[in-house]
Amino acid sequence: xxxxxETGPQVHFDPGWLTDRENEHYRLFARxxxxxTIEHAQxxxxxxxxxxxxxxxxxxxxxxxxxxxxxxxxxxPLPLRMYPGxxxxxxxxxxxGAMVLLVACANVDSLQLARADSRQNELRxxxxxxxxxxxxxxxxxxxxxxxxxxxxVVAFFCTWVFLKATVFYGARALPEEGGTFILDxxxxxxxLLFVLCISLLASFLFGxxxxxxxxxxxxxSSQRSSTSGAxxxxxxxALVASQVALSLVLLITGSMLLRSALHSxxxxxxxxxxxxxxxxxxxxxxLKYKAEGQRAFVQELxxxxxxxxxxIGVTSGRPPTYLSSQTAxxxxxxxxxxxxxxxxxxxxxxxxxxxVLNIPLLVGHTFHAISGQPENTVVVSKSAAEQLWPSENxxxxxxxxxxxxxxxxxxxxLAANGPTYQVVGVAGNTRxxxxxxxxxxxxxxxxxxxxxxxxxxxxxxxxDAVHLKKVVELLVSSLDPDVMxxxxxxxxxxxxxxxxxxxxxxxxxxxxxxxAGLVLSLMGIYGTVSYIVALRTREVGIRIAVGxxxxxxxxxxxxxxxxxxLAGIGAGIVLGAGASFVLRSVLYGLNPVxxxxxxxxxxxxxxxxxxxxxxxxxxxxxxxxxxxxxxx
Numbered sequence: 001x002x003x004x005x006e007t008g009p010q011v012h013f014d015p016g017w018l019t020d021r022e023n024e025h026y027r028l029f030a031r032x033x034x035x036x037t038i039e040h041a042q043x044x045x046x047x048x049x050x051x052x053x054x055x056x057x058x059x060x061x062x063x064x065x066x067x068x069x070x071x072x073x074x075x076x077p078l079p080l081r082m083y084p085g086x087x088x089x090x091x092x093x094x095x096x097g098a099m100v101l102l103v104a105c106a107n108v109d110s111l112q113l114a115r116a117d118s119r120q121n122e123l124r125x126x127x128x129x130x131x132x133x134x135x136x137x138x139x140x141x142x143x144x145x146x147x148x149x150x151x152x153v154v155a156f157f158c159t160w161v162f163l164k165a166t167v168f169y170g171a172r173a174l175p176e177e178g179g180t181f182i183l184d185x186x187x188x189x190x191x192l193l194f195v196l197c198i199s200l201l202a203s204f205l206f207g208x209x210x211x212x213x214x215x216x217x218x219x220x221s222s223q224r225s226s227t228s229g230a231x232x233x234x235x236x237x238a239l240v241a242s243q244v245a246l247s248l249v250l251l252i253t254g255s256m257l258l259r260s261a262l263h264s265x266x267x268x269x270x271x272x273x274x275x276x277x278x279x280x281x282x283x284x285x286x287l288k289y290k291a292e293g294q295r296a297f298v299q300e301l302x303x304x305x306x307x308x309x310x311x312i313g314v315t316s317g318r319p320p321t322y323l324s325s326q327t328a329x330x331x332x333x334x335x336x337x338x339x340x341x342x343x344x345x346x347x348x349x350x351x352x353x354x355x356v357l358n359i360p361l362l363v364g365h366t367f368h369a370i371s372g373q374p375e376n377t378v379v380v381s382k383s384a385a386e387q388l389w390p391s392e393n394x395x396x397x398x399x400x401x402x403x404x405x406x407x408x409x410x411x412x413x414l415a416a417n418g419p420t421y422q423v424v425g426v427a428g429n430t431r432x433x434x435x436x437x438x439x440x441x442x443x444x445x446x447x448x449x450x451x452x453x454x455x456x457x458x459x460x461x462x463x464d465a466v467h468l469k470k471v472v473e474l475l476v477s478s479l480d481p482d483v484m485x486x487x488x489x490x491x492x493x494x495x496x497x498x499x500x501x502x503x504x505x506x507x508x509x510x511x512x513x514x515x516a517g518l519v520l521s522l523m524g525i526y527g528t529v530s531y532i533v534a535l536r537t538r539e540v541g542i543r544i545a546v547g548x549x550x551x552x553x554x555x556x557x558x559x560x561x562x563x564x565x566l567a568g569i570g571a572g573i574v575l576g577a578g579a580s581f582v583l584r585s586v587l588y589g590l591n592p593v594x595x596x597x598x599x600x601x602x603x604x605x606x607x608x609x610x611x612x613x614x615x616x617x618x619x620x621x622x623x624x625x626x627x628x629x630x631x632x
Contacts, residue, residue, distance in 0.1 A: 012285050021056050029073065042070040089505070092583075096253075096513040099246045101198070103517045105206035106246075107524035110239040111531075112144075112210035137211045144207025145200060152199030160187055209235065236528055237564035243524050244568025245575060247517035248605055252576035253583065254510030255597045260587045270430035270440075271320055272358035273490040275465045278319050279457040279472055282484040289483075294453035297483065304475060305459055310468060312460040313356035316452055317349035320357075320430040321493040324439060327418075328402035331388040344384050345432070345439045346404060348447040348455070354379070354427055356460045364395045364425035367446050377446070379425040384441040394423045404445065421445075433497040465489045518605070522612040529561050530616040540623050554617055561613040562606075569602050 009017040017023060032041060045068035056062040123136055163185040213235060281298070283289040289297070298316070305314045318324065324347040331339045351366045353359075367377040378399070385394040401418040432439030447455065461468040469487035476485035494500060533540075540553055580592040 013287055014285075022060055022062060024062075038070055038072070042068065045070055093509055096250060096510060099250060100513050100517050100520070101202060103243045103246050103520045105202050106239045106243045107520045107527075108144075108147075109206050109210055110236050110243070110524045111527045112207070113213060113236050113239070140211035141204060141207050144211070145203045148199040148203030148207075149196060152195045155199075156187065156192060156195045160185070237567070240521075240525060240528060240564040241568035241571065243517075243521040244565050244605065244609065245571040247514065247521045248569060248572030248602065249575045249579055250510055250514030250517050251601050251605065252572070252597055253579050254507055254514045255601050256580055256587060256590060256594055257504075257507035257510055257583070259594070259597060260507070260590050263590060267431060269320070269490075269494070270359065270428050271490070272460060273494060275461045275463070276319075276357060276490045277459045277461065277465050277469045277472060278488050278490060278493055279459060279476075280486045281453075281457075281476065282486070283453075284482045286482075291450070291453065295449070297480065298453045298457070301476065301479060302457060304479075305457065305472065308468075308471065308475070310462045310464075312462055313352060314460075315350045315353045315356040315458050316455045317353045317447060317458060318347055318455060319458060319490055319493060320432055321490060321497050322347075323433050324442065325404075325406045325408070327404055329384075329388065329443065330400040330402075332398045332400075333389065333392070339388065342384075342387055342441075344387075344441045344443055346401070346443040346445055348445050348451055350447050353444070353458075356458055357430075358460075359430060360428040362426045362428055363393070364423070366425055367444075376419060376421050377424045378421040379427050379444040380423055381427050381440060381442040381444075382429050384443060385423075385426050387441060394426055397423050399423065399443075401443070465491075518608070522608065525561065525565070525609055526612045526616060529557070529613045533557065533616050533619055537623060544623065557617040558610065558613060561617065562610060565606060565609045565613075569606060572605075573598055573602060 003011065005018070009015050014020075030041075032038070049066065049068045053063050053066075126136060126139075127133075167183050167185055281294075281301075283294050283297070302314050302316075305311060324345040326343055326345050329342045329344050331342070333339050351368055354361055354366055361379075362382060364379070366379060380388070380394060388394065388399065389397055398420055400420045404418060427442075427444065429440045430442070459468065459472060466489065469489065473485045473487050476483055543553060544550065576598060577593055580587065580594070584592045
């Protein structure tokens with residue numbers, strides 16, 4: 001539902017809601033005048049923005065030099081170009097779909113080449129009746145285009161139905177408190193034209209090779225032997241190898257992303273994740289719950305939580321799964337000499353934070369709050385201490401921090417004008433959410449009392465954290481039903497981190513398209529071997545007639561079928577190594593050339609491919625030499 005903008009002060013209990021220039025809760029929507037361009041509107045908005053900057057507080061972020069962003073309307077707050085991760089994901093999905101399309105086209109090409117010999121009589125008859133080679137090529141390309149367009153139309157409507165079902169069931173699977181998930185996946189005319197154009201282009205590009213090869217028919221060639229020519233057989237092997245290589249790349253990528261997702265949950269976190277509950281509170285925007293009211297509620301809630309049976313400890317602070325802010329750190333060595341500047345993450349915690357989360361203190365002790373105000377002491381993580389003071393004991397050393405207001409600052413804005421702290425302890429490393437592990441380098445600051453209500457409450461259970469989570473939520477509702485609690489175990493929060501979500505989504509997509517490529521490759525191998533067996537019936541009959549054993553014939557057919565598969569596996573391993581190098585930033589805790597993913601997937605693919613080639617190859621064992629010699 002929509003509310004008039006004028007009701008904002010009443011809804012948010014803030015009389016200055018619409019007059020505060022620092023309020024950034026709204027986006028501006030506008031329609032371009034006829035004939036105007038986005039670039040012209042961008043230039044006009046930049047001029048207006050420069051005038052408005054002077055009206056803001058000189059120390060606020062809105063007074064800093066900036067540029068207006070004018071972009072087409074979108075559900076995203078910023079244009080797509082401002083989301084490099086999303087663009088990278090879209091590019092990967094597009095590449096995976098293109099690879100499946102290539103596998104499918106190679107499959108069709110292979111089948112058309114295998115089918116070419118069975119059409120030699122037809123095409124030779126057309127040539128003898130006066131048809132030119134160009135006419136034959138046009139006919140074969142027209143057949144390929146018709147098949148491609150029909151396939152495109154069928155795929156278009158099947159995809160539409162699949163997306164509708166996915167959105168419908170996906171929306172029902174989401175929790176009700178998250179709201180209603182609405183996503184319009186109805187295709188438009190541009191989507192249909194794109195699909196038809198891709199289908200037509202693929203039909204012509206990949207139908208050209210079979211058309212050229214099929215038209216290479218000489219009227220004087222002998223019809224006695226139906227064995228495929230060496231040129232056609234080489235093309236068939238190349239197409240089978242390309243299918244295997246592309247499918248193997250998709251399967252290797254999918255297996256590595258899947259293992260990365262599992263690995264992100266199995267790795268040692270450095271803290272207790274299964275028995276700690278993260279309790280976030282959402283206060284109603286009423287006068288009762290201004291800063292003092294929120295702090296009083298949190299303090300009362302914490303007293304009751306500590307009295308619950310099964311609770312070991314209670315603290316306030318953000319969990320390690322939260323991507324903390326970053327600032328410049330200026331360390332001092334012995335004799336107060338200035339050391340190299342580093343950019344590290346920092347977070348505010350209470351003194352018992354390490355005890356509740358079971359983060360070991362390797363050296364020193366935690367800080368202590370005096371009269372509710374933090375003293376100038378900090379605890380640093382092991383990796384941060386190693387970077388700031390390599391080969392030195394950090395206890396007693398001092399450091400100066402730049403801005404610690406938990407806002408985003410560029411490196412050029414960070415200056416050594418912050419307070420100086422003394423290191424009193426070194427804590428064990430905790431696993432964060434950055435793929436490169438850089439956020440494990442932490443500086444822990446004492447949590448001021450005025451930030452207490454803005455931090456989640458962390459409760460460590462003796463045994464069952466899931467049961468405790470329900471008890472805690474009921475406790476919050478009993479204190480005030482207007483306060484909305486959200487409880488999650490830290491293990492559940494791990495599943496919401498970027499490494500797990502990215503790896504899981506990538507694994508799902510890569511596995512689906514990899515399975516599709518595998519099925520297409522197996523169909524191509526089965527069909528190609530079936531045609532080869534059928535076309536070599538006379539040759540097999542001669543071999544049996546001169547004394548060859550049927551098992552030898554079976555071994556010969558399987559061996560020839562395995563050659564392009566092995567060549568494709570070799571090429572797929574090389575291409576897979578390149579793909580894993582591109583994806584190395586999202587492979588959490590895995591070697592980009594993972595032996596299990598490469599070796600296991602390749603061996604499984606080879607076994608499945610040989611299994612697909614075995615049934616048509618085994619038919620040679622039932623060939624009667626007398627019948628084979630009279631074949632055709």
